[in-house]
Amino acid sequence: MSTLFVSDLHLDPARPAATRAFVALLRGPARAADALYILGDLFEAWLGDDDDSPLGAEVADELAALASAGMPVAFIRGNRDFLLGHAWAARCGMRLIPDPTVIDLYGEPTLLLHGDLLCTDDAGYQAFRRQVRDPLWQAAFLAQPLDARRAFAAQARAASGEHQNAVGERITDVAGDTVAATFRRYGLNRMIHGHTHRPAVHQLVVDGRSCERVVLADWYAHGEVLRVRPDGGIDRLAVV
Numbered sequence: 001m002s003t004l005f006v007s008d009l010h011l012d013p014a015r016p017a018a019t020r021a022f023v024a025l026l027r028g029p030a031r032a033a034d035a036l037y038i039l040g041d042l043f044e045a046w047l048g049d050d051d052d053s054p055l056g057a058e059v060a061d062e063l064a065a066l067a068s069a070g071m072p073v074a075f076i077r078g079n080r081d082f083l084l085g086h087a088w089a090a091r092c093g094m095r096l097i098p099d100p101t102v103i104d105l106y107g108e109p110t111l112l113l114h115g116d117l118l119c120t121d122d123a124g125y126q127a128f129r130r131q132v133r134d135p136l137w138q139a140a141f142l143a144q145p146l147d148a149r150r151a152f153a154a155q156a157r158a159a160s161g162e163h164q165n166a167v168g169e170r171i172t173d174v175a176g177d178t179v180a181a182t183f184r185r186y187g188l189n190r191m192i193h194g195h196t197h198r199p200a201v202h203q204l205v206v207d208g209r210s211c212e213r214v215v216l217a218d219w220y221a222h223g224e225v226l227r228v229r230p231d232g233g234i235d236r237l238a239v240v
């Protein structure tokens with residue numbers, strides 16, 4: 001009995017080992033779990049559900065096989081795959097859930113989020129996020145031919161890399177006051193997120209309450225899954 005969490009796999013045809021590890025997770029440990037939550041950036045880039053790339057089809061087939069075995073799978077969109085839509089989720093047999101979402105994790109209310117909403121010191125990124133999450137912007141973008149969307153995505157990734165180098169490590173991590181405000185707003189003691197690629201368990205006190213912020217690992221070097229047991233204990237499982 002356990003619930004599994006992953007994020008920031010950044011699956012890409014250029015790095016097939018990560019896709020192999022994800023398939024191994026779906027065919028192996030995920031079959032014995034109570035549920036699987038994917039907290040965003042499953043893909044390095046997602047340009048619309050009409051992009052019929054072999055990678056997307058392979059992952060959809062594997063997720064659908066897991067879902068048809070009765071495993072609940074839920075997905076929060078990240079900053080790389082925020083255009084992943086209900087059509088593709090339905091094909092995978094998974095639920096798209098809002099960012100953030102509160103779940104009951106074996107009796108412990110737990111906030112799940114991709115994590116970029118917590119990075120409020122990065123004003124430039126938050127402005128970009130607001131733009132690309134606007135339904136009108138998304139409709140206009142998805143109406144463009146795939147080639148044009150691919151060119152935009154490549155440019156956005158290059159700009160993002162330059163931006164991260166320019167603003168530095170601290171700015172691209174979560175903002176402490178936003179983390180505290182989020183715990184306060186939801187009135188719970190645990191959150192799980194990815195995005196920052198800084199895996200850790202942070203203990204903090206908010207208004208006298210002991211709170212825990214669990215950060216997932218990315219899959220650049222190897223696959224890593226966070227497991228939460230019914231007693232609340234957590235561990236991390238390497239997947240290759």
Ligand SMILES: [Mn+2]
Pocket residue numbers: 040041078079080114116194195196
């Ligand atoms: Mn991200």
